[in-house]
Amino acid sequence: MLKxxxxxxxxxxxxxxxxxxxxxFGISLTLTVLMVLAAFIEKVTNPVYPGDKNSRSLYIKRLTxxxxxxxxxxxxxxxxxLTHYAGSLKTRVKMAIVSSNTSSNAYVNNKKIVIxxxxxxxxxxxxxxxxxxxxxPFTPDQINKADRVAVISERTRNEYFGxxxxxxxxxIEADNISYRITGVIKNxxxxxxxxxxxxFLPYTVAKSDYRNKDxxxxxxxxxxxxxxxxxxxxHTEYEQMVTRIxxxxxxxxxxxxxxSDADTYFETFTRGFFGNADNAxxxxxxxxxxxxxxxxxxxxxxxxxxxxxxxxxxRSSEIGVRKAFGASSKTLVYQFITENIILTIxxxxxxxxxxxxxxxxxxxxxxxxxxxxxxxxxxxxYSLLACLFFGxxxxxxxxxxxxxxxxxxALKAQ
Amino acid sequence: xxxxxxxxxxYRTDTIETLALNSISLDVAKGEFLSIMGPSGCGKSTxxxxxxxxxxxxxxxxxxxxxxxxxxxxxxxxxxxxxxLGFIFQSYHLINDxxxxxxxxxxxxxxxxxxxxxxxLATEALAKVGLSNRIxxxxxxxxxxxxxxxxxxxxxxxxxxxxxxxxxxxxxDSAMGNEIMxxxxxLNRNEGTTIVMVTHDxxxxxxxxxxxxxxxxxxxx
Ligand SMILES: Nc1ncnc2c1ncn2[C@@H]1O[C@H](COP(=O)(O)OP(=O)(O)OP(=O)(O)O)[C@@H](O)[C@H]1O
Ligand SMILES: [Mg+2]
Numbered sequence: 238m239l240k241x242x243x244x245x246x247x248x249x250x251x252x253x254x255x256x257x258x259x260x261x262f263g264i265s266l267t268l269t270v271l272m273v274l275a276a277f278i279e280k281v282t283n284p285v286y287p288g289d290k291n292s293r294s295l296y297i298k299r300l301t302x303x304x305x306x307x308x309x310x311x312x313x314x315x316x317x318x319l320t321h322y323a324g325s326l327k328t329r330v331k332m333a334i335v336s337s338n339t340s341s342n343a344y345v346n347n348k349k350i351v352i353x354x355x356x357x358x359x360x361x362x363x364x365x366x367x368x369x370x371x372x373x374p375f376t377p378d379q380i381n382k383a384d385r386v387a388v389i390s391e392r393t394r395n396e397y398f399g400x401x402x403x404x405x406x407x408x409i410e411a412d413n414i415s416y417r418i419t420g421v422i423k424n425x426x427x428x429x430x431x432x433x434x435x436x437f438l439p440y441t442v443a444k445s446d447y448r449n450k451d452x453x454x455x456x457x458x459x460x461x462x463x464x465x466x467x468x469x470x471x472h473t474e475y476e477q478m479v480t481r482i483x484x485x486x487x488x489x490x491x492x493x494x495x496x497s498d499a500d501t502y503f504e505t506f507t508r509g510f511f512g513n514a515d516n517a518x519x520x521x522x523x524x525x526x527x528x529x530x531x532x533x534x535x536x537x538x539x540x541x542x543x544x545x546x547x548x549x550x551x552r553s554s555e556i557g558v559r560k561a562f563g564a565s566s567k568t569l570v571y572q573f574i575t576e577n578i579i580l581t582i583x584x585x586x587x588x589x590x591x592x593x594x595x596x597x598x599x600x601x602x603x604x605x606x607x608x609x610x611x612x613x614x615x616x617x618x619y620s621l622l623a624c625l626f627f628g629x630x631x632x633x634x635x636x637x638x639x640x641x642x643x644x645x646x647a648l649k650a651q
Numbered sequence: 652x653x654x655x656x657x658x659x660x661x662y663r664t665d666t667i668e669t670l671a672l673n674s675i676s677l678d679v680a681k682g683e684f685l686s687i688m689g690p691s692g693c694g695k696s697t698x699x700x701x702x703x704x705x706x707x708x709x710x711x712x713x714x715x716x717x718x719x720x721x722x723x724x725x726x727x728x729x730x731x732x733x734x735x736l737g738f739i740f741q742s743y744h745l746i747n748d749x750x751x752x753x754x755x756x757x758x759x760x761x762x763x764x765x766x767x768x769x770x771x772l773a774t775e776a777l778a779k780v781g782l783s784n785r786i787x788x789x790x791x792x793x794x795x796x797x798x799x800x801x802x803x804x805x806x807x808x809x810x811x812x813x814x815x816x817x818x819x820x821x822x823x824d825s826a827m828g829n830e831i832m833x834x835x836x837x838l839n840r841n842e843g844t845t846i847v848m849v850t851h852d853x854x855x856x857x858x859x860x861x862x863x864x865x866x867x868x869x870x871x872x
Binding site: 240241244245248249252554555557558559560561562563564565566567568643644645648 | 700703705706725726728729730732733734737738740744745746748749753756757758760761762766805809
């Protein structure tokens with residue numbers, strides 16, 4: 238039976254090449270877009286290198302003041318603020334404090350290269366799992382002594398010194414200051430804001446003084462909880478502490494509330510796009526994504542319904558014949574839905590192949606450096622399920638209409 | 652075998668009401684070969700469709716093999732048609748997307764049969780109509796006469812007790828028509844299949860056991 242459905246499905250698809258093409262194109266393109274997007278979101282929000290302890294970490298980035306009058310003022314956090322307040326949390330075991338990147342210029346053989354620099358404390362090397370091609374991180378001792386030492390990325394090494402040379406102990410000059418190299422790490426994707434840089438320096442050598450008592454500054458913190466279970470506790474502890482932080486005198490006149498949040502890695506993204514100082518935007522993100530996927534999938538579905546309905550007239554003779562020879566309405570509904578599912582699954586398979594190709598192209602094009610996009614098996618599964626679901630959906634109504642055709646009218650229609 | 656009692660069929664459209672059949676009562680005996688004749692539009696096809704349970708009468712009663720048919724559900728109707736009836740149409744009504752063999756297998760698909768059985772039975776039926784060498788062809792690659800023979804093979808593959816044929820030779824020349832007619836006569840003679848055939852051809856009609864004439868929806872002979 239199924240084999241027969243398959244035969245007729247393939248025959249119909251081949252006969253109506255144009256419609257088949259349009260339908261398959263719609264389905265596979267939609268899936269491709271969704272899966273590439275998912276691969277992207279997945280990679281961006283779940284870095285494995287170097288942030289391999291994300292499930293145990295919380296991130297503090299923005300510091301925001303609001304007033305009852307509706308004024309909002311937001312900026313990064315200062316080194317002082319982070320060490321003083323986040324640093325006093327009982328739950329955390331480690332805390333990396335890293336600055337945002339500043340780009341500086343270096344010249345090699347009269348060629349300018351741009352280096353993204355990041356200032357950090359020693360815990361970054363413990364929280365993130367940077368892979369050292371050679372050398373090692375600078376030590377807490379070197380940081381305390383404000384030594385001019387640096388860890389550089391493979392890319393910067395290649396640009397500055399040339400490929401595959403040993404550089405530990407050599408000096409690199411950026412913005413007219415020389416730093417002694419202690420290690421070289423594998424490149425980090427630029428999109429991983431907190432972890433990415435081409436040159437890491439001790440925070441003690443930063444131009445802006447880390448002792449400045451202003452709350453606003455250039456830094457973010459990564460808090461590491463002892464275990465995944467304690468992340469929530471750490472979050473609550475920080476939340477409660479923030480409510481007790483006194484607002485600095487120079488801010489009191491304009492603002493009455495201070496906001497600082499310890500977010501999961503994922504929330505740092507959703508807060509940026511969908512949230513605000515009070516709301517991590519996670520729920521909104523989910524809602525937005527579901528709506529987006531639904532609307533996006535609706536297009537090929539409506540298209541399929543349309544194609545299917547136009548096919549009814551064309552196939553009415555077949556329906557009449559099948560009924561005359563013993564097909565019940567129910568059997569015909571099954572047949573038609575099966576055909577539709579075959580079509581959508583074909584579309585799904587093409588979509589997966591297209592996705593693999595596109596991801597390969599994106600990965601090898603260097604469009605986003607060091608980002609290695611892969612198909613997520615969970616997303617793949619959901620995509621195929623979505624395919625099935627929409628295949629059913631787009632088949633049910635036309636199939637129902639088809640099966641209701643009166644035999645005599647159906648036979649006459651030819 | 653088939654008993655029609657006071658069958659009436661009215662077609663209603665927005666503007667007119669057509670009385671396509673006017674109190675027809677007819678008995679077809681088991682093993683009988685009956686032909687129906689009459690001018691175009693007199694209701695022959697309508698009558699045949701009602702006998703084949705493809706259409707329902709506006710009034711009246713149909714019994715097939717002493718079984719009342721008016722209360723059957725869609726599923727039961729389908730099963731009934733599948734087991735007892737075989738149809739042959741003037742314009743063949745083959746499924747062009749399927750090969751000859753698959754077309755002939757069609758009625759068996761809606762029964763409990765294995766693929767192997769289906770293939771055997773279909774091949775056998777095609778042999779009976781002399782088309783053994785065309786099983787992999789598609790209907791569009793066949794002549795009219797060949798297509799009608801495929802349609803006959805499809806109608807007989809499930810060994811129905813009754814075959815209903817609506818102008819089976821209507822689209823064919825007389826030589827082809829005679830060949831088709833011979834197949835039907837043999838089927839009636841050898842297998843005892845009850846056949847009801849609508850025709851415009853007096854010669855064909857005279858080869859059958861009995862002739863019923865319709866005029867304007869009423870039986871005149
Ligand atoms: N679906 C319908 N709606 C309205 N009127 C119909 C319908 N089907 C048939 N009729 C009418 O019923 C009458 C009988 O039609 P039928 O098809 O049974 O004629 P016929 O005897 O088979 O003619 P022919 O020899 O041309 O095939 C005709 O007047 C036709 O116009
Ligand atoms: Mg007719």
